[in-house]
Amino acid sequence: MPVWQRIYEEINDPDFVIICAAQDTGGEAAAGPIFDAANPTYIQVVDEDHLVSSAFNFVNVPSAAWIDEEGRIVRIDEGTYSKVHELGVGDQSISFGTNVYEPALKDWVANGAQSKHVQSAATVAGNIRQHTADQQKADAAFCLGNLFRKHGQDNKADEYWNMASALNPDSVNFIRQNLTLSEEGSAGERFRAMRDNFEATGTDYYRPIDIEH
Amino acid sequence: MAKAFMAYPELRSPFEATQIHPEGSATVLYQGKTITLSETGSGDELLINPKDLGQINGFEIKPEGACFRELCIPLNDQLLVEQDGKQWFNLTAFANLLDQPYVADHEAGVWSFAEIPAKRANMMVDAMAPDIELTDRTGEVVRLADLKGKKALIVTWSSW
Numbered sequence: 001m002p003v004w005q006r007i008y009e010e011i012n013d014p015d016f017v018i019i020c021a022a023q024d025t026g027g028e029a030a031a032g033p034i035f036d037a038a039n040p041t042y043i044q045v046v047d048e049d050h051l052v053s054s055a056f057n058f059v060n061v062p063s064a065a066w067i068d069e070e071g072r073i074v075r076i077d078e079g080t081y082s083k084v085h086e087l088g089v090g091d092q093s094i095s096f097g098t099n100v101y102e103p104a105l106k107d108w109v110a111n112g113a114q115s116k117h118v119q120s121a122a123t124v125a126g127n128i129r130q131h132t133a134d135q136q137k138a139d140a141a142f143c144l145g146n147l148f149r150k151h152g153q154d155n156k157a158d159e160y161w162n163m164a165s166a167l168n169p170d171s172v173n174f175i176r177q178n179l180t181l182s183e184e185g186s187a188g189e190r191f192r193a194m195r196d197n198f199e200a201t202g203t204d205y206y207r208p209i210d211i212e213h
Numbered sequence: 214m215a216k217a218f219m220a221y222p223e224l225r226s227p228f229e230a231t232q233i234h235p236e237g238s239a240t241v242l243y244q245g246k247t248i249t250l251s252e253t254g255s256g257d258e259l260l261i262n263p264k265d266l267g268q269i270n271g272f273e274i275k276p277e278g279a280c281f282r283e284l285c286i287p288l289n290d291q292l293l294v295e296q297d298g299k300q301w302f303n304l305t306a307f308a309n310l311l312d313q314p315y316v317a318d319h320e321a322g323v324w325s326f327a328e329i330p331a332k333r334a335n336m337m338v339d340a341m342a343p344d345i346e347l348t349d350r351t352g353e354v355v356r357l358a359d360l361k362g363k364k365a366l367i368v369t370w371s372s373w
Contacts, residue, residue, distance in 0.1 A: 004368065017360060019367045021347065026224050028350070030372040035350065044350045051245045052369050054328065055345045056336075064368035065342065071361050073340045080368050109364055124340035136327040137314035143242050144316050144325035152230035156318065163316070176373055185220025186373040 001038035003082040007102055008042050015069075016109045018042035021052040023061055023173055025146055026180070049146055053173055054139040057129040060172040060206055066108060066118075074108070074118045076127050079206030100211045117211060127207065131168070138168035170203060219373045233321055241269055241304070242325040244345070253301075259317070259324050260294060260301035269304070270329065279307065284331055286310065 001020065008018050020042055022031035031046045045052070052058070056065055056076060064080035065073050081097030088094060108115040119127070145160030165174045175194055176186040184190060198205050234240050239253045241261075248269055254260025263274050271281050278285040279292065279302075286292075291306045305324070308315050314327040328343075335341035344358045357365070 001370070013364075015363045017363050017365045019347070019355065019365060021367065021369050023369050023371045024373070026221065026227075026372065029227075030221070030224070032350070034372055043355055045347045045355070046350060047347065047369070049245050051345060051347065052367060055333075055343045056367075058369060061369045061371045064366055067342045067357065067360070067365040067367065069362050069364060071342050071358065073336070073342050076340075105366060112364070121340040125336075125338060128337060128340075130337075133312065133314050136330075137316060140242070140314055140316045140325040140327040143245075144318060144323060147233065147240070147242060147247065147323060147325070148318075148321075149225075150228055151233050152226065152228040153321075154226045156321070160316065160318075173371075177371070180219055180221050180373040181225040183217060183220055183222050185217040187218045188220070 001034055001040060004042065005038050005040045007082060007105065008040075011106060011109050013109055019045060021045040021047040023047055023050045023053055023177070025049075025149070025177055049143045050139070050173055050177075053171075057131050057135075058173070059129065059168075059170050059204075063206070066105070068112070068118075072121065073124050073128075076124050077129065077207055078209045098209055098211075100209060104211045129170075135168040135170070138164040138166075138171065138174070141167060142174060172205065221373075233323060239322040239324070242323065243269055244328065245347075253322075254294070254296045254299075256296075257317075257319060258306060259304040260296060261304050263293070263300065263302040266302055266304070270326075274302070281329075281332070 004018055004020055020040065022045065024031040024046060025048050027048050028046055035044050058077060062080040063077055066075040068074050080101060082102050084095055084097045084099055086093060086095045104117040108117050141160045142164035145157045145164065148160065149157035161174065161178050165171065165178065168174060176191060179186040179188065179191055195205065234249045239250045239259065241248045241250060250261055250265055252262055266272050266274060266279065272279045278287040292303050294301050294303055305315065308326060311329050311331060313329045315324055317324045333343055336343050342357050344356065347355045349355050
C-alpha cells in the first residue's frame with residue numbers, strides 16, 4: 001500500500017485517481033490497519049464481498065484495470081505488483097512482483113491514448129476472463145456465506161464458501177480467503193498444494209504481464 | 214507453537230449468532246446491497262411486491278415491461294403472478310429469464326443474486342467499465358461512472 005501511495009504522489013495529477021480495494025471479508029479489522037499504515041490519500045475501499053473481483057472477473061490479488069476518461073478499460077487483469085517484493089530470509093526467502101508495471105502506469109497517465117501500453121477494446125475484451133454461469137453463481141454463493149458469517153452462523157457460512165470454491169475452482173481469492181480462517185493460514189501447505197496443482201494443470205495464477213521492459 | 218503466517222482462525226466465528234431479518238421477512242443480496250423485504254409470496258420462488266423491484270436491481274415496472282435503461286423485458290404471467298388476491302413479481306423467474314445466477318437458502322429465507330449478464334455486456338464486448346458502486350472507508354459512495362473525465366487505476370489487494 002505504501003508503494004501505491006508513493007506512485008500516486010509522484011504522478012500527482014488531479015485527473016488521475018487510484019481506487020485500492022481490499023478483498024477482505026474480515027472488513028475494517030483486517031484491512032484497516034494496513035491502509036492506515038500507508039497514510040493513503042487515494043480512494044480506499046474495504047470490499048468484504050469481493051465486488052471488484054466479481055465485477056471484473058478477477059480471480060487473484062493484486063489485479064487491476066486501467067479505466068480511461070471515457071470509462072473504457074485499456075488494460076486489465078494482470079498480476080499488478082507495483083515492485084519486486086522480497087519475503088523471508090535465507091533458504092525460505094521468496095521474491096515476487098515486477099518493476100515494469102509502475103513505469104507503464106506512469107506513461108499511460110502522462111500520454112493517455114498515445115501510450116504504447118494502452119490496449120485496444122478488442123484486446124482488453126479478449127483479456128477479460130470468460131466466466132461460466134457456475135463461476136458467476138460462485139460470487140452469489142460467496143456473498144451468501146459472508147452474510148451467514150456476519151450473523152454468527154458459521155456452518156452455513158462455510159457451506160456457501162465451499163460451494164463458491166467448488167463452482168469457481170480458479171478463484172485463488174476464494175481459496176485463500178477461506179484458508180486465512182484455518183490454523184495453517186493462507187500461505188501454508190494447502191496453499192502450496194493449490195499452487196502446484198495450478199502449475200501442473202496450466203491454470204493461470206496470474207495472467208503474465210505483457211509489458212515491454 | 215508460533216502462529217502460522219496469515220492465519221486468523223479467530224475470525225471464523227467473530228460474531229454472535231443473530232437473526233438475519235425479522236420473522237416472516239426475506240433477504241435479498243445483490244451487488245453488495247442487503248435488502249430486507251417485509252412481504253413476499255409463499256413457495257420456493259421469490260415473489261416480491263412489484264414496488265420492491267427498483268430498490269433491488271434498478272429495474273422499473275413500466276407499461277412496456279420491466280425496464281432498466283434501454284433494456285425492457287416484457288411482462289407475462291410467469292413474471293407477474295397472482296397469489297391470495299395479490300399481485301407479485303417473480304424475481305427468480307426474472308433471473309432465470311436473464312440468465313442471472315442465484316443461490317437461495319430457503320430455510321433462512323435469503324436469496325443471493327449474481328450480476329445480471331446484460332448489465333455487463335458492454336464490458337465483455339466493448340471493454341466499457343461496469344457501472345459499479347463501492348463505499349469507501351469514509352462512507353462515501355464511489356460510482357465508477359462518476360469518474361468519467363479522469364483516468365482511474367482500480368486495484369485489488371488483501372490482508373491475506
